[in-house]
Amino acid sequence: VETGDAGRLEEFLDGLHPADIADLLEQIDESEREAFLRLWAGDSVGEVLSELDEGLREDVISLLDPERLQAAVRDLDTDDVVDLVEDLEDVQKEAILDALEDVDRYAVEQALGYPEDTAGRLMQRDVVTAPEDWTVGQMIDFLRDNEDLPDQFYHVTLVDPRMVPLGNVTLGRMLSARRSVMLRDLTEETFIPIHATESGENVAYAFNQYHLISTPVVDDGGRLVGVITIDDAMIVLSDEHEEDILRLAGVGDASMSDNVMETVRVRLPWLAVNLGTAILASVVISQFENVLASVVALAVLMPIVASMGGNAGTQALTVAVRALATRDLTGSNMLRVVRREALVGLVNGVAFAVVMGVIGWAWFGSAVIGAVLGAAMIINLLVAGLSGILIPVVLERLKLDPALASGTFVTTVTDVVGFFAFLGLATQVLL
Amino acid sequence: VETGDAGRLEEFLDGLHPADIADLLEQIDESEREAFLRLWAGDSVGEVLSELDEGLREDVISLLDPERLQAAVRDLDTDDVVDLVEDLEDVQKEAILDALEDVDRYAVEQALGYPEDTAGRLMQRDVVTAPEDWTVGQMIDFLRDNEDLPDQFYHVTLVDPRMVPLGNVTLGRMLSARRSVMLRDLTEETFIPIHATESGENVAYAFNQYHLISTPVVDDGGRLVGVITIDDAMIVLSDEHEEDILRLAGVGDASMSDNVMETVRVRLPWLAVNLGTAILASVVISQFENVLASVVALAVLMPIVASMGGNAGTQALTVAVRALATRDLTGSNMLRVVRREALVGLVNGVAFAVVMGVIGWAWFGSAVIGAVLGAAMIINLLVAGLSGILIPVVLERLKLDPALASGTFVTTVTDVVGFFAFLGLATQVLL
Known part of the structure; x- marks a missing residue:
């Protein structure tokens, strides 16, 4: 593939998931990587970056054209941006933050304000909420009129006027109820809001133990500040296991691309x-x-x-x-x-x-x-x-x-x- | 708590999640466990059983009153029943299967027909499907009229007349679309049906790599036979890690309750x-x-x-x-x-x-x-x-x-x- 034929490369990568492209980047060596990034003009750069091994991100980011990087970052959810920038050096971090719209930049900076490896860092800021006195019909109309919904969401979180979360309604239950049903009558039995300063380990434990799909994150005042979804928890869980197994063998941290x-x-x-x-x-x-x-x-x-x-x-x-x-x-x-x-x-x-x-x-x-x-x-x-x-x-x-x-x-x-x-x-x- | 006061025990357990009750059962010793099961009359026995460490299940099942056991099993999803019975001895297995309604019993026996540790064993049989030419409105009406939906579902799977899955629509996208929108225009980009004989390891890999939430399972003819959800994949992932770390140390299998x-x-x-x-x-x-x-x-x-x-x-x-x-x-x-x-x-x-x-x-x-x-x-x-x-x-x-x-x-x-x-x-x- 590395014969310099950009067209064929593009064709090959088009069928691949960003996670697979990231794996590919991890497996080739440094000079191949440079050639690859020069040739490749695909538009999933942002997703590929967030799938990439942390050790390689800095290298790849410095190889990317700044304008392309900024365009790529603007497409990501705020939790992916947080994950992307938290280990970068200040110059690279600034460049990425500057590329964001003001509201997203504010969200990312707030998340970075929480200590590393806490729920505050893992969470997504965009939460779909509803006042506790809404009906299913009101909620569906609201969702249909709203352009700016998160990519993936699994619950509607009921909140009181002070934004304290009161319960989760799964989309499945909402869809199978009549329009006149009150949302508060559909809330799930298991409802476990997590404090923003809770450790990632405890978050993963809660998801695993109580089979959560998504759960609200709250601040000191008990007010909703974000939501953690199971894919984040799954990543934390994998990382914890990885850490345990490597530490038991006396290897601090390892990746196949280390020199x-x-x-x-x-x-x-x-x-x-x-x-x-x-x-x-x-x-x-x-x-x-x-x-x-x-x-x-x-x-x-x-x-x-x-x-x-x-x-x-x-x-x-x-x-x-x-x-x-x-x-x-x-x-x-x-x-x-x-x-x-x-x-x-x-x-x-x-x-x-x-x-x-x-x-x-x-x-x-x-x-x-x-x-x-x-x-x-x-x-x-x-x-x-x-x-x-x-x-x-x-x-x-x-x-x-x-x-x-x-x-x-x-x-x-x-x-x-x-x-x-x-x-x-x-x-x-x-x- | 083990003073024989059933009322106080009940009160204490009422606030606990079944997973926590299972943990409690794992931590107390054998005689305490017997006393506990005699006293406890809670109605989450089924869930507790499926949360319990495999090594203990047989003991606990044999301590339970048969009628209570049968009532408990009837409340479970079929994938949980499969997980529950697959390691039991034949007598206990029969007793549980007999308790099920015919349609569930058939589903469980079908799943048990697949080799251990494959997608066929992990999957849930109840899938929410829709013909490819339905609109959002038709689907919502169908869901509202249907009494027998799975406890948790995250996608509607579009199928052709031969039940071959064509795509997944997330409930979130469906909720935010007008009633007249075709479901087929809302399908997700990443759609990875899994074959029923695929190994659990590959299932976990696919969920982790492609951030899946649920994905259809197909048979040799490419027809839909079930669905795997992320909580099953997360359990497989945990088990794989556990196995790796224990095998590296030369411990085959371990639980804290082993004698x-x-x-x-x-x-x-x-x-x-x-x-x-x-x-x-x-x-x-x-x-x-x-x-x-x-x-x-x-x-x-x-x-x-x-x-x-x-x-x-x-x-x-x-x-x-x-x-x-x-x-x-x-x-x-x-x-x-x-x-x-x-x-x-x-x-x-x-x-x-x-x-x-x-x-x-x-x-x-x-x-x-x-x-x-x-x-x-x-x-x-x-x-x-x-x-x-x-x-x-x-x-x-x-x-x-x-x-x-x-x-x-x-x-x-x-x-x-x-x-x-x-x-x-x-x-x-x-x-």
Whole structure:
């Protein structure tokens, strides 16, 4: 396609959804991207920009002709503009804001006034509202006369004269009612207005838990300031999951289009932390140089104890982090879960102690080494289960992200305890 | 609350959403649950059941009075009934199906005829359709006269006489148009019917990528058989994420309400696999007993090489698994990504080689040990980056889940390579 044939490119892209064009832009490399943007004259630039990975947006925006960019931005809903500009540098941000009509610019700036990652940033300003004493007929007439409706809306929100939201009427119910029916008699049972400063995480939780499609956003005075729809909540949910899974692996943020030094910058700090904890484990080992020098079998077997502990700890940890994120692990079932993890660790520990005891014995012909190995295994898997649940819980209590640092803490604990238990016991028994 | 006071319980639960009651049931323990179900006479049993964790449903259903259960099930949409019965044993399943009206029973059985985890299982049978030549006015009159509409619907789907879907009209657009407007002039640009045998994963992808709210499901003949709405897609998306994160940690499936032996059964197999690979690493170490016996510092330092490799590999792996899941990693950018991972591994390797070389030298007063440590670090981080990307890619090509087994493979590779490189080099240089 990149033969410079703009006509054929246009033809090909015409059939594509903006999200697919954005994906395409993410997958080609930098020089191809430049050529692509020079050739392409399609009119879905705005939508493509808002679908694009954040890491690439700045690059693509700086490659675009300013006039084209401004035209593109004017077509977007205000929540998409907010999403687009919030991570841009000031110069680019100003250029985009200047392109907006006054009323939209005001809406975008208001939204940017709310802290990052809150309902205020996610919401769309255009809300379809109705006074509480309207009938279905009045509402339909109003909608038919109104030119300036949002692209997508699923509810009419009833408000009192002070703009406090009172209830949602789904369009489906409205359409199936007679014109004379009062809107207030059609409101949904589940109605959960969200405060503008509520975190994105809580917004996603509410949508997921209560199967919301759209819900009003209110300010300190309880007055309606916007609406959040499920597509925004779905994006937040995906981002949260992504963050959890990447943080558990010690990768801050990642995209396929990152370059090498960018990627190193993201991953190196975490490896440095891991180096620190690995050295700590080595210091523990170095305390037992005597026994290691006289029984070299210990050096062969000790990684098994550490590795099993690390794995069992990661299992318990991952389940705990997920349960905290989905709010399945709370104060009321905490004790039961901790007891369960301890018992699971113990049962697994005994099972593998028997297996490893036999293997250690058979391999090195020493029942004592087998026994030490088995005992260390039980201790380490018990500790793994406990630290796997307790470390994320404590981090959460300290208002830290349990996904972020738990992995390193847990494997540090299991490495240190594993080496200490195995080599310590061996010193007692063998020297 | 469990003092046996049914009145107070009822009062408390009345204000709760069924999803919250389900959460409550998940958090209390078994005996409390029994007492709870005896006391509670609320009428949202059906909804609570469909919100409940799958692992618990069978228990709760068997605790319920059969008549109450049947009444509860009759209130549910057919897709919720499908979701409810698909994992039940045959006796319970029959009891529930018998409770349904014939037409619903037929719909549920049809849906159960599609393979698990496909669009056919997720879809709702009740679809609001209209002939392609209807006007807005005709449609509104039809909706007003129709008693039996789905609880929630967002589109009217236009169909031809053979029931082939032609387009979706959002209720919002319909409401804001004059009665004389043709429905076919209001259809949405993005219209993506989904085949009934499409996988749940692809359904979630389509909803996420194209911001769908609801979309028709078609059979082999292209005829409309149902509709999937975004709340179903959101649940699939959550489940997929959950599965990925748990599988990466070697936990098959997990819920907070599992008991100890259940949890052991899920986690033990994975630990057994890990034991196998840990033993493999130990076998590698045992090949170098000579050098270990003469230079005990090697036993102290070798876990550092393995641990750094394991971490770097997990980082690359997690990014790759995510990118495969979100389809950001494809044939067209594969080579570039592999090259990037190799370079990242090399850069990180050199950085930590310098640090560790100095530490090894300072700690054990031997420049040679420092050099060996540094060289092994470079090799292992390079291998970690490559195996972190290539192993999930190969698993994916083999149609296996890249999240499932990658972690163990990658750490096996980094352990084996780490110990082999470090101890092998040491043997060459020090003996």
